Amino acid sequence: MVKVEFLGPINKEPIEVDIKSLNELSTILKNDEALSKWLENCAVAVNDTMVISKDISLEDGDRVSLLPPVCGG
Incomplete structure (x- = not known):
């Protein structure tokens, strides 16, 4: 299972899904x-490393974080 975290203003509890890639998660x-x-606006991190492509393979125990854009000062 892969844990998916939704940070900042997304305001959704983490979920666990049985997936093998970011493409599957996107779907x-x-x-x-x-x-x-x-x-479309979120940055994505896998195990605390920012990624650009959805063609990333995931393994059991990985953690995906969705990081929405925020503003502040």
């Missing part, structure tokens, strides 16, 4: 209306 999250609006 799952697009079906959630509340999350779909965040997906």
Whole structure:
């Protein structure tokens, strides 16, 4: 299982999913209306390392974090 965290203003509890890639996760999250609006703007980290591509393989125990843009001073 892969743990998925939703940080900042997304305000959703973490979930655990049985997936093998970020592409699979993207497909799952697009079906959630509340999350779909965040997906295009979020940065993504896998095990605390920022990633750019969805072609990242995931393994059991990995952690994916969705980081929405925020502003502050």
